Amino acid sequence: xxxxxxxxxxxxxxxxxxxxxxxxxxxxxxxxxxxxxxxxxxxxxxxxxxxxxxxxxxxxxxxxxxxxxxxxxxxxxxxxxxxxxxxxxxxxxxxxxxxxxxxxxxxxxxxxxxxxxxxxxxxxxxxxxxxxxxxxxxxxxxxxxxxxxxxxxxxxxxxxxxxxxxxxxxxxxxxxxxxxxxxxxxxxxxxxxxxxxxxxxxxxxxxxx
Amino acid sequence: xxxxxxxxxxxxxxxxxxxxxxxxxxxxxxxxxxxxxxxxxxxxxxxxxxxxxxxxxxxxxxxxxxxxxxxxxxxxxxxxxxxxxxxxxxxxxxxxxxxxxxxxxxxxxxxxxxxxxxxxxxxxxxxxxxxxxxxxxxxxxxxxxxxxxxxxxxxxxxxxxxxxxxxxxxxxxxxxxxxxxxxxxxxxxxxxxxxxxxxxxxxxxxxxx
Amino acid sequence: xxxxxxxxxxxxxxxxxxxxxxxxxxxxxxxxxxxxxxxxxxxxxxxxxxxxxxxxxxxxxxxxxxxxxxxxxxxxxxxxxxxxxxxxxxxxxxxxxxxxxxxxxxxxxxxxxxxxxxxxxxxxxxxxxx
Amino acid sequence: xxxxxxxxxxxxxxxxxxxxxxxxxxxxxxxxxxxxxxxxxxxxxxxxxxxxxxxxxxxxxxxxxxxxxxxxxxxxxxxxxxxxxxxxxxxxxxxxxxxxxxxxxxxxxxxxxxxxxxxxxxxxxxxxxx
Ligand SMILES: Nc1ncnc2c1ncn2[C@@H]1O[C@H](COP(=O)(O)OP(=O)(O)O)[C@@H](O)[C@H]1O
Ligand SMILES: Nc1ncnc2c1ncn2[C@@H]1O[C@H](COP(=O)(O)OP(=O)(O)O)[C@@H](O)[C@H]1O
Ligand SMILES: [Mg+2]
Ligand SMILES: [Mg+2]
Ligand SMILES: [Mg+2]
Ligand SMILES: [Mg+2]
Numbered sequence: 001x002x003x004x005x006x007x008x009x010x011x012x013x014x015x016x017x018x019x020x021x022x023x024x025x026x027x028x029x030x031x032x033x034x035x036x037x038x039x040x041x042x043x044x045x046x047x048x049x050x051x052x053x054x055x056x057x058x059x060x061x062x063x064x065x066x067x068x069x070x071x072x073x074x075x076x077x078x079x080x081x082x083x084x085x086x087x088x089x090x091x092x093x094x095x096x097x098x099x100x101x102x103x104x105x106x107x108x109x110x111x112x113x114x115x116x117x118x119x120x121x122x123x124x125x126x127x128x129x130x131x132x133x134x135x136x137x138x139x140x141x142x143x144x145x146x147x148x149x150x151x152x153x154x155x156x157x158x159x160x161x162x163x164x165x166x167x168x169x170x171x172x173x174x175x176x177x178x179x180x181x182x183x184x185x186x187x188x189x190x191x192x193x194x195x196x197x198x199x200x201x202x203x204x205x206x207x208x209x
Numbered sequence: 210x211x212x213x214x215x216x217x218x219x220x221x222x223x224x225x226x227x228x229x230x231x232x233x234x235x236x237x238x239x240x241x242x243x244x245x246x247x248x249x250x251x252x253x254x255x256x257x258x259x260x261x262x263x264x265x266x267x268x269x270x271x272x273x274x275x276x277x278x279x280x281x282x283x284x285x286x287x288x289x290x291x292x293x294x295x296x297x298x299x300x301x302x303x304x305x306x307x308x309x310x311x312x313x314x315x316x317x318x319x320x321x322x323x324x325x326x327x328x329x330x331x332x333x334x335x336x337x338x339x340x341x342x343x344x345x346x347x348x349x350x351x352x353x354x355x356x357x358x359x360x361x362x363x364x365x366x367x368x369x370x371x372x373x374x375x376x377x378x379x380x381x382x383x384x385x386x387x388x389x390x391x392x393x394x395x396x397x398x399x400x401x402x403x404x405x406x407x408x409x410x411x412x413x414x415x416x417x418x
Numbered sequence: 419x420x421x422x423x424x425x426x427x428x429x430x431x432x433x434x435x436x437x438x439x440x441x442x443x444x445x446x447x448x449x450x451x452x453x454x455x456x457x458x459x460x461x462x463x464x465x466x467x468x469x470x471x472x473x474x475x476x477x478x479x480x481x482x483x484x485x486x487x488x489x490x491x492x493x494x495x496x497x498x499x500x501x502x503x504x505x506x507x508x509x510x511x512x513x514x515x516x517x518x519x520x521x522x523x524x525x526x527x528x529x530x531x532x533x534x535x536x537x538x539x540x541x542x543x544x545x546x547x548x
Numbered sequence: 549x550x551x552x553x554x555x556x557x558x559x560x561x562x563x564x565x566x567x568x569x570x571x572x573x574x575x576x577x578x579x580x581x582x583x584x585x586x587x588x589x590x591x592x593x594x595x596x597x598x599x600x601x602x603x604x605x606x607x608x609x610x611x612x613x614x615x616x617x618x619x620x621x622x623x624x625x626x627x628x629x630x631x632x633x634x635x636x637x638x639x640x641x642x643x644x645x646x647x648x649x650x651x652x653x654x655x656x657x658x659x660x661x662x663x664x665x666x667x668x669x670x671x672x673x674x675x676x677x678x
Contacts, residue, residue, distance in 0.1 A: 029574075031572075032460070032571040032572050033571065034459075034460075034461070034571075038461070041457070070464050070465075070495070071456070071463070071464065071465050072455075072456065073461075074455035074456075074457075074459065074461030074462060074463065075461055075462075075488055076487065076488035076491055078461075078462075078464070078488075078492070079464065079488075079491045079492050079494075079495045080491070082464075082495070083495065115498075116491055116494070116495060117491065173487060173488075174486075174487065174488075174572065177572065177650070177651055177654040177655075178654060178658060179658075181658045238444075240442075241441040241442050241590075242441065243441075243589075243590075243591070247591070250587070279594050279595075279625070280586070280593070280594065280595050281585075281586065282591075283585035283586075283587075283589065283591030283592060283593065284591055284592075284618055285617065285618035285621055287591075287592070287594065287618075287622070288594065288618075288621045288622050288624075288625045289621070291594075291625070292625065324628075325621055325624070325625060326621065382617060382618075383442065383616075383617065383618075386442065386520070386521060386524040386525075387524060387528060388528075390528045426564070426646075427568055428564035428565070428567060428568050429564070430560040430561070430563055430564030430567070431560070431561055431564035431565055431568065431646060432564075433560055434556070434558035434559070434560030434561035434562075434564060434583075435558070435561055437558060437560070437590065438557055438558050438561065438590060438615070438616075441590060453564075460567065460568060460571060484677055485568070485646050485647070486568075486647070486650065487677075490677045490678060494678075510677065510678070511677070512675055512676050512677050512678060513675055513677075514644030514645070514646070514647055514674075514675045515644070515645070515646045515647065516556075516561060516615050516644070516645045516646055517615070517616070517644055517645065518675075520616065540675070542672035542675070544644075544675070545642055545643055545644045545648075545670070545672070545674070545675060546642050547614055547617075547620045547640065547641070547642050547643075548620060548640070548642060
């Protein structure tokens with residue numbers, strides 16, 4: 001039952017690890033230059049952890065991912081993504097994903113990140129990629145889009161959201177120390193969030209039939 | 210010309226070193242417990258320095274003492290006593306001490322300590338032993354006391370001043386962190402100042418004829 | 419006595435501040451320090467924070483000092499995992515890390531309450547140096 | 549760029565804070581750290597402070613952060629020994645040690661002036677953690 005989720009998470013980890021340098025470079029411009037290092041370290045541990053263990057349910061699997069990230073990331077993104085995965089673990093079904101369950105998963109991630117970081121959309125954080133992606137899913141549900149269409153729009157909105165952080169001024173996290181000088185740079189956390197959403201969408205696509 | 214001053218300073222250093230534990234114990238009650246350690250370290254270096262060098266003038270000798278204390282004491286008392294000796298070096302004569310020159314020396318010490326520490330009498334610091342001692346000399350001058358009498362009164366007033374710090378509340382230095390709880394303890398710096406004044410007086414007595 | 423937990427991104431800052439504060443403490447104040455990631459890099463390690471919170475005596479209260487935002491986030495996460503009863507004994511201070519630690523150590527040693535200590539270390543006066 | 553000198557009673561605090569602040573700096577900001585006595589104990593060493601002040605580039609200004617009162621006293625003494633022209637380039641900040649160092653490093657890297665940096669790190673806002 002958890003094999004599909006494990007595969008998605010494994011792929012997600014690979015993508016983050018591949019983007020280590022890119023994420024670190026983005027963080028060097030408006031932070032302490034460790035976002036890629038933090039995330040790659042965390043997801044390397046996630047790979048080892050999930051591939052070395054059997055999980056009865058997606059809930060157990062996601063909780064294990066959450067705790068691993070919390071223990072190993074070392075930066076703000078550790079508690080933030082860790083709490084996101086912890087909140088996801090509480091709602092994730094073992095059945096195949098539907099638009100409804102994806103909305104619930106996405107919303108839980110947002111709730112978890114906001115619980116920890118107290119940020120709103122527009123503050124130049126990971127939320128600026130994730131919230132538009134969840135909003136896209138909600139809109140697709142209203143419009144009656146099929147899953148394929150919904151996933152496609154979700155990915156596009158996450159990417160737009162990531163890019164929309166470029167002109168934003170950071171008001172949360174280390175980038176906020178830069179004030180106006182944070183303008184003109186893409187947020188590293190929004191970038192890692194986009195990469196995760198993109199990977200999840202692409203992987204779900206593979207299984208769509 | 211500097212032999213007498215050297216002998217006085219050497220004796221002064223011995224007294225401080227002998228009182229290392231006492232001063233440290235006083236500082237443990239209302240500070241960080243290092244005043245004796247700081248002062249003994251500084252005056253051990255002073256002994257080595259002055260006994261290993263020849264000085265043409267008392268000015269040179271006192272300047273050397275000042276710089277040694279500044280370099281080696283490590284606590285607030287380093288800059289404070291260091292600046293006191295530096296100011297003394299600017300006024301100390303090579304002739305035998307008179308009430309007038311002793312007043313000038315004492316007042317310079319006070320000025321140096323106030324320059325560095327910006328404290329007034331009554332704030333539970335070394336000044337509470339030194340200022341009454343200098344005031345006693347000034348009074349003796351007005352009263353026309355002879356040197357012997359003046360020195361005796363000076364020492365008594367320094368001791369009274371030291372003891373008067375017991376009921377005071379500290380408003381400068383680390384002891385001020387304790388607020389009202391600094392009341393009831395004798396100030397370590399006032400104690401080291403009294404010990405120095407006492408030693409100088411006793412030594413000057415030896416040469417009085 | 420109110421105990422103190424120091425959480426820094428740097429193990430050196432955490433340990434150095436503990437040493438500095440301990441010099442000033444009277445009595446039985448316990449001061450614990452956690453710094454850096456598991457790998458010894460700059461960052462925070464929620465597992466280490468959790469262990470430190472669990473181990474230290476909280477019966478008279480615990481004040482936590484954290485250096486920067488992400489340390490605050492890690493601390494808040496760990497605090498959210500605690501039972502309400504334990505949680506109620508702990509306060510994360512809006513105070514400068516080094517200066518707050520020294521004053522908290524002094525005041526706790528004097529037997530001051532959690533509220534008294536917090537009102538001293540959270541006052542703007544504490545950053546004045548001259 | 550405005551450079552930064554950190555003067556702590558503890559070499560660990562000084563070095564750890566330097567490392568933490570350097571992580572955040574952009575460009576050519578120089579950060580120097582002095583801590584402890586010559587013997588490596590807690591305390592201040594005016595000779596080391598003097599050397600550090602002499603060595604660091606002060607042309608665009610130098611901000612000094614000190615942790616506690618006796619470090620402030622040692623710094624002020626060293627500053628009094630300088631020529632007026634050099635002295636005028638230097639400010640001892642009324643700012644929290646660790647937090648002030650990080651923000652000063654960021655703002656100096658942005659090209660902010662001495663006055664701009666001081667107004668940020670001397671503001672009471674800087675000690676808020678939540
Ligand atoms: N309060 C917050 N809420 C949401 N996201 C945040 C918050 N603070 C920081 N972030 C995100 O975390 C990212 C930085 O993560 P990372 O570099 O790993 O942590 P750190 O800043 O501790 O070094 C930022 O790019 C931003 O997207
Ligand atoms: N501002 C000040 N003016 C005068 N004397 C002071 C001042 N601050 C501290 N002192 C004196 O210094 C003594 C403490 O010296 P010491 O223990 O060597 O330094 P530290 O407090 O740095 O450990 C106090 O007992 C007090 O007499
Ligand atoms: Mg970072
Ligand atoms: Mg970091
Ligand atoms: Mg002391
Ligand atoms: Mg000391």
